Amino acid sequence: MKQHYTIRHGALEGVEVFLAVARRRNFRRAAADLGVTPSAVSQAVRTLEARMGAALFARTTRSVGLTEAGQRFLDRAGPAFEEIVAAGEAARDVGQRPTGLLRLSVPRSVVPLILEPMIASFCRAYPEIELEIAASDEMVDLATGGFDAGIRLGQFIASDMVAVRLTPSFSFVVVGSPDYLERHGCPERVDDLRHHACLRLRRSNGAIAPWSFADGNEAVEAMVTGPLIAHDYPTLLGAAMQGVGLAQTPRPVAEGSIAEGKLKPVLKGLAAATPGVFLYHPGKRQVLPKLRAFIDHLKSAG
Incomplete structure (x- = not known):
């Protein structure tokens, strides 16, 4: 039987505010850290507590402490939130500079003709990129195979791909x-x-x-x-x-x-x-810096 799945809206909403208050043990200082008003922090915490069904902070006129529920939530949510932040930074890093794993699907015959002469210089120029070349004469689906780009004769490239010429006809x-x-x-x-x-x-x-x-x-x-x-x-x-x-x-x-x-x-x-040999990829909206670096290096080496 098909199961119904509901996306949980706002699952992370208020977590960053909670962590700031838990770290500072003070609503006003947490608000200053986050660049918002103390009332906005209080409202975010109240909304989070309502969603949790439990009070997370014990408040007095002089101090703010964690309840047992708040401490349990901090123990689990703190490390998890840090991982999410780190994951976002890693993804942003790949999107902003040439780094990460670059996977290419390439016919065997193309490797010595086009790639071998420039592999060493590319690896020296971009030490933060890991270049993986899958030499195969099979026509692979780039998305399914996890490839950033492929290299093929022009007549074998699908019309919806972005093609970059590497050789004359x-x-x-x-x-x-x-x-x-x-x-x-x-x-x-x-x-x-x-x-x-x-x-x-x-x-x-x-x-x-x-x-x-x-x-x-x-x-x-x-x-x-x-x-x-x-x-x-x-x-x-x-x-x-x-x-x-x-x-x-x-x-x-x-x-x-x-x-x-x-x-x-x-x-x-x-x-x-x-028509000649082309590098092709599906990135019509944005070409990641690692692939752009490879394309530019190929053109300069040619």
């Missing part, structure tokens, strides 16, 4: 090892891929990603086959360098291996473009 490139291309030849048309071992990527939703090409202004997708399916680009790239087959990856992921001669690009005239 770039193309996808099909690559193979010199040994593989010597044994099997270079494909010259998309249709030629039917005769090649093509290494494929399985997306986080379970679907195998088709290979994308651009024939003039027309987008072309090819459903290829091959001996290996992986969940990330670095694995596909490593297999391609071992001569297992051809792989299609974002060009920045393969550039180093191409420059070293470990891989050769093919079908260059049919390369499909992608």
Whole structure:
């Protein structure tokens, strides 16, 4: 059976006043500490006592003391109120300066390309921020996963996210090892891929990603086959360098291996473009200082 729940309005109302009077044992001095009138303090205490159903203070013309109920309330409410105040200060601290835990969801292939060059300098610049990088190619829900932001290719970012560009647009490139291309030849048309071992990527939703090409202004997708399916680009790239087959990856992921001669690009005239890599987050109203610091540092490092 569904239980009815009623929010307790004003549960903390009057507690700070009670603690001030209990500390000072004097209504007038407590009022001075709080910056209010003595009558306001008296009224707040009377309201609190009425809500508690018990007198909290024993008052005479000369002194103010705690009743047994007041002492019990002080013993429990004092430490609890201090914790609430400390919690508020901690939350305010995170909202006002770069501090706290910054959690990012990032594809594995992006870590060496974008993050590794700036991690050390960021940690030195912001020693009060704990940077946590969850390297995964799964598309995660930032709020559910407890992440402050994510980094992804632009076409995979939901339209309701705030996106910050990290790289220019770039193309996808099909690559193979010199040994593989010597044994099997270079494909010259998309249709030629039917005769090649093509290494494929399985997306986080379970679907195998088709290979994308651009024939003039027309987008072309090819459903290829091959001996290996992986969940990330670095694995596909490593297999391609071992001569297992051809792989299609974002060009920045393969550039180093191409420059070293470990891989050769093919079908260059049919390369499909992608918008680039973006950092994204849901913070449309306010970006916390720790995330703002990270975004600014990324931009300056780039």
